[in-house]
Amino acid sequence: MTGQGSQVGQPSRRGRSRFAGKTVVVTGAAQGIGRAVALAMADEGAQVALVDRSNIVMEVREVIVGRGLQATAIQADVEKHSECQRIMKDTAQALGRIDVLVNNVGGTIWVQPYEHYKEEQIIAEINRSLYPTLWCCHAALPYMLAQGSGSIVNVSSTATRGIHRVPYSAAKGGVNALTVCLAFEYAEKGIRVNAVAPGGTDVGTRRIPRNDVPPSTHEQDWYQAIVDQSVASSFMRRYGTPEEQAAAILFLASDEASYITGTVLPVAGGDLG
Numbered sequence: 001m002t003g004q005g006s007q008v009g010q011p012s013r014r015g016r017s018r019f020a021g022k023t024v025v026v027t028g029a030a031q032g033i034g035r036a037v038a039l040a041m042a043d044e045g046a047q048v049a050l051v052d053r054s055n056i057v058m059e060v061r062e063v064i065v066g067r068g069l070q071a072t073a074i075q076a077d078v079e080k081h082s083e084c085q086r087i088m089k090d091t092a093q094a095l096g097r098i099d100v101l102v103n104n105v106g107g108t109i110w111v112q113p114y115e116h117y118k119e120e121q122i123i124a125e126i127n128r129s130l131y132p133t134l135w136c137c138h139a140a141l142p143y144m145l146a147q148g149s150g151s152i153v154n155v156s157s158t159a160t161r162g163i164h165r166v167p168y169s170a171a172k173g174g175v176n177a178l179t180v181c182l183a184f185e186y187a188e189k190g191i192r193v194n195a196v197a198p199g200g201t202d203v204g205t206r207r208i209p210r211n212d213v214p215p216s217t218h219e220q221d222w223y224q225a226i227v228d229q230s231v232a233s234s235f236m237r238r239y240g241t242p243e244e245q246a247a248a249i250l251f252l253a254s255d256e257a258s259y260i261t262g263t264v265l266p267v268a269g270g271d272l273g
Contacts, residue, residue: 025100102152108210180193194260195263199239
């Protein structure tokens, strides 16, 4: 979500190497939270597989490689199971293993009261914000099981308690359930599964729009209601930054969180969702 927020300093990663020697897959890496995660992972020593269906992901790879760090870019549509299988196969072949998977793909497509949604819109929201996480977890697990270790961080949302996004909220509720159940099922196999639940996050101007239809006056009002509700629900009364979200994701993905699994961590200035 974009919105109004205060300027917040980026966490310094200079000298940190929590992911040295590790391969990390980040979906939705072209912009927003995914881009911030990918850059931070690379800065901390990871080999990063950048996944997105937009060719903007190639620009993110150029930034990382330009810093003398390692990254490969994979264009794919993670709403399709076969594409997720290809991503994990290509990553394992190119980089040797899969240590961390960050499932960042998702996002509200339409903003409106539930009675205004059409059947095809509801299906599209679920396809965008639940299936990519289901499919990528399913595709990555065999590689993590074979090596006896792995860390998965799913990106959920505090919108599971929110307005004007019921299908998206339902999809993110599914991500929460998936996170806990997978963590329970695979803990003894050396695989940790956690999630972050971002609140309102100011990602700036979107280069890839939510949908292809310019918002009507009603839709602009409905969106502003979401912004107002998100700010009011935050103790800190502001939006977060992609870097603040990335900091929480990197912590849960790292060995510093080795005794944490099955947790959905709100990163929303006090809003628990």
